[in-house]
Amino acid sequence: xxGFDLSGLTASFSGKRVIGPLSLQVNPSxxxxxxxxxxxxxxxxxxxxxxxxxxxxxxxxxxLGLVSALSVFHNVYMGxxxxxxxxxxxxTLARPFAKxxxxxxxxxxxxxxxxxxxxxxxxxxxxxxxxxxxxxxLYRNAPMLLADEPVSALDGPMAHSVMALLxxxxxxxxxxxxxxxxxxxxxxxxxxxxxxxxxxxDTAERLAASDIMSLY
Amino acid sequence: MALNLIRKLxxxxxxxxxxxxxxxxxxxxxxxxxxxxxKLVERxxxxxxxxxxxxxxxxxxxxxxxxxxxxxxxxxxQVQLAWFGGLSGVQARRLVPGSEAIAQGVEDEAFxxxxxxxxxxxxxxxxxxxxxEAPLKGKTFTFGSKGSTSGRLMPEFYVRDTFNSKPEDFFSxxxxxxxxxxxxxxxxxxxxxxxxxxxxxWEKELGDGNIDTDAVQVIWKTPAYPDYQWTIRGDVNxxxxxxxxxxxxxxxxxxxxxxxxxxxxxxxxxxxxNDDYEPIRKTAEEIGILD
Amino acid sequence: MLSSPTVRTSLVFLAIALxxxxxxxxxxxxxNPWRDLGNFFLGILTPNFFSSEGLLTxxxxxxxxxxxxxxxxxxxxxxxxxxYRFLPVRMFCAFVRAIxxxxxxxxxxxxxxxxxxxxxxxIAIPYAGIFAKVxxxxxxxxxxxxxxxxxxxTGNISAFLYTRIPDCWVKMRTYTAYRLECGLxxxxxxxxxGLPTLGxxxxxxxxxxxxSDAGAMLILFYVLIATMPLWVRPKLLPVYILGAPFFLGxxxxxxxxxxxxxxxxxxxxxxxxxxxGLAGLTPWLNDLMINEAMPxxxxxxxxxxxxxxxxxxxxxxxxxxxxxxxxxxxxxNAGHVALVIARSTPEYILAYILLQLWGPSMLPAVxxxxxxxxxxxxxxxxxxTNSIKLRPDAASGLNRYGWELVPRVYRSxxxxxxxxxxxxxxxxxxxxxxGIYTLGFYVDSAIQNIRFxxxxxxxxxxxxxxxxxxxxxxxxxxxxxxQTMPTC
Numbered sequence: 001x002x003g004f005d006l007s008g009l010t011a012s013f014s015g016k017r018v019i020g021p022l023s024l025q026v027n028p029s030x031x032x033x034x035x036x037x038x039x040x041x042x043x044x045x046x047x048x049x050x051x052x053x054x055x056x057x058x059x060x061x062x063x064l065g066l067v068s069a070l071s072v073f074h075n076v077y078m079g080x081x082x083x084x085x086x087x088x089x090x091x092t093l094a095r096p097f098a099k100x101x102x103x104x105x106x107x108x109x110x111x112x113x114x115x116x117x118x119x120x121x122x123x124x125x126x127x128x129x130x131x132x133x134x135x136x137x138l139y140r141n142a143p144m145l146l147a148d149e150p151v152s153a154l155d156g157p158m159a160h161s162v163m164a165l166l167x168x169x170x171x172x173x174x175x176x177x178x179x180x181x182x183x184x185x186x187x188x189x190x191x192x193x194x195x196x197x198x199x200x201x202d203t204a205e206r207l208a209a210s211d212i213m214s215l216y
Numbered sequence: 217m218a219l220n221l222i223r224k225l226x227x228x229x230x231x232x233x234x235x236x237x238x239x240x241x242x243x244x245x246x247x248x249x250x251x252x253x254x255k256l257v258e259r260x261x262x263x264x265x266x267x268x269x270x271x272x273x274x275x276x277x278x279x280x281x282x283x284x285x286x287x288x289x290x291x292x293x294q295v296q297l298a299w300f301g302g303l304s305g306v307q308a309r310r311l312v313p314g315s316e317a318i319a320q321g322v323e324d325e326a327f328x329x330x331x332x333x334x335x336x337x338x339x340x341x342x343x344x345x346x347x348x349e350a351p352l353k354g355k356t357f358t359f360g361s362k363g364s365t366s367g368r369l370m371p372e373f374y375v376r377d378t379f380n381s382k383p384e385d386f387f388s389x390x391x392x393x394x395x396x397x398x399x400x401x402x403x404x405x406x407x408x409x410x411x412x413x414x415x416x417x418w419e420k421e422l423g424d425g426n427i428d429t430d431a432v433q434v435i436w437k438t439p440a441y442p443d444y445q446w447t448i449r450g451d452v453n454x455x456x457x458x459x460x461x462x463x464x465x466x467x468x469x470x471x472x473x474x475x476x477x478x479x480x481x482x483x484x485x486x487x488x489x490n491d492d493y494e495p496i497r498k499t500a501e502e503i504g505i506l507d
Numbered sequence: 508m509l510s511s512p513t514v515r516t517s518l519v520f521l522a523i524a525l526x527x528x529x530x531x532x533x534x535x536x537x538x539n540p541w542r543d544l545g546n547f548f549l550g551i552l553t554p555n556f557f558s559s560e561g562l563l564t565x566x567x568x569x570x571x572x573x574x575x576x577x578x579x580x581x582x583x584x585x586x587x588x589x590x591y592r593f594l595p596v597r598m599f600c601a602f603v604r605a606i607x608x609x610x611x612x613x614x615x616x617x618x619x620x621x622x623x624x625x626x627x628x629x630i631a632i633p634y635a636g637i638f639a640k641v642x643x644x645x646x647x648x649x650x651x652x653x654x655x656x657x658x659x660x661t662g663n664i665s666a667f668l669y670t671r672i673p674d675c676w677v678k679m680r681t682y683t684a685y686r687l688e689c690g691l692x693x694x695x696x697x698x699x700x701g702l703p704t705l706g707x708x709x710x711x712x713x714x715x716x717x718x719s720d721a722g723a724m725l726i727l728f729y730v731l732i733a734t735m736p737l738w739v740r741p742k743l744l745p746v747y748i749l750g751a752p753f754f755l756g757x758x759x760x761x762x763x764x765x766x767x768x769x770x771x772x773x774x775x776x777x778x779x780x781x782x783x784g785l786a787g788l789t790p791w792l793n794d795l796m797i798n799e800a801m802p803x804x805x806x807x808x809x810x811x812x813x814x815x816x817x818x819x820x821x822x823x824x825x826x827x828x829x830x831x832x833x834x835x836x837x838x839x840n841a842g843h844v845a846l847v848i849a850r851s852t853p854e855y856i857l858a859y860i861l862l863q864l865w866g867p868s869m870l871p872a873v874x875x876x877x878x879x880x881x882x883x884x885x886x887x888x889x890x891x892t893n894s895i896k897l898r899p900d901a902a903s904g905l906n907r908y909g910w911e912l913v914p915r916v917y918r919s920x921x922x923x924x925x926x927x928x929x930x931x932x933x934x935x936x937x938x939x940x941x942g943i944y945t946l947g948f949y950v951d952s953a954i955q956n957i958r959f960x961x962x963x964x965x966x967x968x969x970x971x972x973x974x975x976x977x978x979x980x981x982x983x984x985x986x987x988x989x990q991t992m993p994t995c
Binding site for chain 2 (some may be wrong): 514520532537539616617621668699701707710711715743759762765777866867868917942951952954955956957
């Protein structure tokens with residue numbers, strides 16, 4: 001697929017501009033990490049981009065957007081609600097079909113989450129909930145990933161394996177990350193945000209952790 | 217849980233089907249609830265059995281909670297026969313063209329209302345209501361039911377006519393006890409100073425020894441007027457066969473079971489017709505109960 | 508203290524009630540009220556469970572009407588909740604719930620007669636209006652985030668089923684179960700107008716002074732409500748709902764011509780029916796307004812305001828009965844029983860009992876409304892105090908009550924009270940049927956005289972009055988920033 005030319009991105013809260021105006025050219029197969037201080041506008045930027053490219057992206061918002069009362073399976077299945085007829089979705093709510101169960105199950109297996117298949121997400125830990133949201137994005141299987149701190153609640157090794165999954169699962173991705181090390185390791189391009197503007201934009205190979213730290 | 221919801225929705229569609237249907241061949245009658253319910257149920261079950269035997273159809277009595285409910289059930293053809301008071305009968309026959317008064321109690325040709333007072337009021341019985349103006353003024357007063365002839369219509373008429381004022385202006389407090397037995401009990405207990413009730417109920421309770429005559433006494437009797445009657449719908453012959461109305465009338469007129477008659481209490485039933493109740497209609501219009 | 512808006516509002520309402528007392532008809536007119544009350548309690552202590560063959564049937568019917576009515580009401584209410592954002596729908600719902608179940612029953616009785624449908628619709632219709640409002644509030648509170656994370660192109664129904672319903676399910680279920688309890692009360696009092704539920708027999712026993720029979724019925728009713736958690740189980744619900752329609756009783760068949768007649772003739776104002784045209788309508792309406800509606804409205808408002816303040820005072824006195832901060836477990840359990848009885852007895856039945864015992868005036872109505880509503884609010888506030896942690900050296904006794912607890916719960920107390928304002932008024936109007944000169948008295952009189960045109964106008968007036976008070980109550984709650992959950 002072709003890239004995106006995102007220009008004229010702006011956002012204001014109560015009359016005060018928090019983002020932009022800025023432009024971002026996203027090329028196919030690029031894995032972009034958005035880095036910067038908290039409050040720099042990363043989440044807002046993710047939201048703005050999502051509004052632009054809605055149809056073609058899998059989203060992992062910071063709040064995860066899980067339905068607490070529904071099981072892990074159903075939350076993951078929601079990634080493909082648009083691909084099925086209403087009656088199919090309704091029946092699935094009561095009694096899921098074997099095909100979907102297998103598919104979701106194997107996906108969760110890769111995230112190490114099989115034993116909680118029918119547990120309502122309300123009773124999961126923060127890390128588990130985060131993985132459910134990730135599984136939903138993977139299940140959605142859009143060409144592009146938009147994620148806002150997707151591994152913030154995961155411990156070291158798990159964070160790495162999930163980042164690897166996300167890297168392999170999507171050809172293009174834009175991920176807001178506060179962990180500089182993860183950004184350098186799993187992304188190809190680093191975009192630094194400061195006061196709602198792009199303060200840094202370079203490939204990961206040409207940057208070191210210390211270059212990025214100046215943003216913080 | 218979603219399954220439950222779906223189940224619920226499916227169940228809702230079943231509700232409509234379940235509306236029960238009573239047999240169309242049952243002849244149903246009712247009566248105005250002018251006395252204690254237990255007494256009424258006992259009395260009219262007896263009547264139902266008697267009619268069932270005489271008419272050779274299933275006969276059912278249904279108790280109602282108000283005079284208006286009796287009239288409405290009659291009007292709506294959910295009952296075909298009713299034991300009405302003078303006023304409720306007039307109301308019902310106005311609403312159901314073709315319906316007829318077919319029988320009345322021997323006593324109903326000349327019915328009376330008794331005004332009764334608690335003895336604590338020290339009101340002395342009188343022959344003329346106008347003599348009681350001073351002692352009655354400002355007392356508390358209860359009618360029976362709002363739709364009663366002997367418990368409301370006639371006493372209200374005589375209060376207005378004699379004292380030239382509305383009952384609620386003449387008395388300090390006006391209530392509706394609901395039925396004659398309760399009027400008796402409330403005045404006996406002193407909840408109200410004065411009340412008006414069906415003279416037959418008074419005489420029967422007195423005869424049965426159910427009245428504390430030290431606590432309550434009759435202070436005035438109204439002139440006679442026509443009251444209770446059996447009224448039947450005009451379309452019963454279409455439904456129950458030719459001559460059905462005639463057979464019901466004869467069955468009622470021939471009722472001679474002393475126990476059953478005693479429960480009314482009536483000494484027997486005699487023929488009646490709609491014109492007998494013209495005086496009641498005029499009185500009701502005068503008071504403004506009928507349009 | 509006077510600078511606090513909640514205290515000022517309370518004082519204004521207190522003053523209004525005190526002025527109302529000057530105009531109200533408050534008296535005990537029975538010459539021996541205490542002897543009758545004694546007999547009544549004796550009857551409760553010596554219940555006669557075998558008085559009437561119909562008692563168990565009546566209990567069964569009471570439950571059946573409640574189930575069918577509430578189930579239909581909740582389904583209709585749910586569908587209405589989906590379109591609740593449209594103003595006409597909101598107005599429709601406000602209107603149908605402003606009319607009391609008993610008024611609905613009186614209306615349906617005129618054309619459906621003693622058919623089960625009369626009782627079912629009398630519960631289902633006002634409940635649908637209430638369900639619509641509460642369900643839509645619950646749906647609105649659902650977390651919007653999952654909806655945003657949905658893939659674009661997801662169908663509306665799928666989105667609704669996956670993101671809204673699961674989130675709201677528990678709240679909706681809790682509220683519906685709670686409404687079922689209200690439904691049992693509504694169902695019981697429908698007997699007072701002739702449907703075959705508990706009220707039918709209660710009225711008969713009471714009016715004949717058969718207190719032991721009446722006592723047995725009341726005890727059975729309390730047991731029925733108190734044991735609801737035991738027999739109302741989610742798994743059994745489908746059984747109940749499927750089975751209930753078969754236990755409504757036969758009644759009498761509907762004659763459909765009556766329905767048409769009711770709407771095309773009976774409720775058409777008399778002057779129009781008689782061809783007098785609009786010229787005749789004005790004097791007819793004037794007469795109705797001046798002689799019936801106005802006195803009815805005045806008495807309804809006076810009684811409502813007095814009952815509201817009496818409810819408030821009683822709630823504040825009652826909540827320590829079940830509060831952990833006072834007394835031991837024995838006294839608290841006794842308190843629970845007292846409050847359960849107070850709130851499970853429909854105010855209509857309480858008022859009916861007290862009217863029989865004390866004679867007619869506004870007093871029995873005020874006491875009945877205060878007991879029932881005070882029982883409900885006292886229970887809710889008492890439970891709320893149990894979640895308050897006091898410091899170990901907090902004052903005890905009256906000081907604890909006045910300084911530690913009342914200030915902490917006062918806002919939610921007011922919230923409940925203003926929420927119930929409209930409910931109290933709806934009940935006040937209906938108590939007129941018992942002979943107190945509120946709007947219900949005039950409605951009942953019109954029906955007794957077979958003047959449904961007048962009855963409908965008066966019911967309409969009652970509904971508008973309720974909607975007005977409801978709006979005012981919400982305005983005050985918003986102004987004082989009081990929040991509450993719905994009660995019935």
